[in-house]
Amino acid sequence: MSVETPEKSYPVTPRNRVKRLHERGAYDREAVHAVLDSALLCHVAYVIDGQPFCTPTMHWREGDWLYWHGSSASRMLRHLKAGTPVCLTVSHLDGLVLARSGFHHSANYRSVMCFGKARVVDDPEEKRKALKGVVERFYPGRTAQLRPDQPQEVKATMVIGMPIAEASVKLRAAQVGDDEEDFALPVWAGVIPVTTVIGKPETSPHVPSGVSIPEHLALYDEGRPLDDVLIEAQALYERHGG
């Protein structure tokens, strides 16, 4: 959270410059953070001996840092230890775009690619804070109700942190771009929106009877778009100081 007078935008370099359809690109922090914060799932690309890997994982953000975690034994995390370059991408599918020509079929989406060098979070205090963050960022207020982490759990978990060196947002949020000469064709065209929504909570059979869904999960309201919930959760998390 301790970004002193941050620049409004991330730097633009040959690596992150949006080359195709650059009118769809953005580099400002607000746009980058909005795409990152409205998702729980990201994809991390890294290289081992020339071979690219693309691993899905949960991410969370503290200022200009991205975090993800996993088992201390995982292949991805063992290799990221060394500070190898990483590209962390978050994408949302928002709609299917159907045109009168094959060529103009498309999709509405929001995506962000973040570049940086990842490092293991091994400072005990930073790691403790990060492991609190991964729960608290998604479920603000929850960690106070949980039993404390046990030392062997902290040891078995590896946390990776990456300062965002460069980032770029790319998105499409528009109606179909049919050619004018195709407008009169008697074929339906338009956008079919898709949304990821919250379902009905399924209580674990091991929860004592009488324990109901807590107030801190009220934002996970059935039918609500996940994006909205996650943006709200991040705002609450930041407001309460993480």
Place this chain on the structure above:
Amino acid sequence: MSVETPEKSYPVTPRNRVKRLHERGAYDREAVHAVLDSALLCHVAYVIDGQPFCTPTMHWREGDWLYWHGSSASRMLRHLKAGTPVCLTVSHLDGLVLARSGFHHSANYRSVMCFGKARVVDDPEEKRKALKGVVERFYPGRTAQLRPDQPQEVKATMVIGMPIAEASVKLRAAQVGDDEEDFALPVWAGVIPVTTVIGKPETSPHVPSGVSIPEHLALYDEGRPLDDVLIEAQALYERHGG
């Protein structure tokens, strides 16, 4: 589609072996194809000068081949021309898993990582078939209604094909795995499902009045899970010979 007596499973090598929580892993074609076919969006990882990139794109499948496409000018596609190694990953988020400890918080998901070497589809007949496939696979029956692709559109589009050399599925589809000694804690735990659903179609303002949503889009029924629609579309596509 022309896979002669395919093996039931993709080969397992050090590259695709699921190392962590291997009870969550699978390599059989049916499981791999099920995850691939229920998504429109994938992430492609590739390496340029040692730097990993993770690019979101649409993919589609023909037998053991994966295809994606884009502008002939795109950075990703220009570099994939050379036959560089690629990891194409598809992930679905199915639920948030909330436990009585930070450690057992998790997510329900289905993911597949596919490894192979990508190549440009430049044979005119294969490219024509692929460009039909990218529409027809998602909207079976639609290409017959569209105006034909124009030569400059085909030229401006690059299609990449990759035979799946190795693949592995990893998933979690379970209730929370709380420790037995935490069962009595008076804290709610369970799964909050998330689902990506079809919304209400938005007709382009340039569609002539009187043209309604065609029968071939009936499967994109409002409120239906996108996964189910895409699985059904792929089955229809395969049944009608692509």
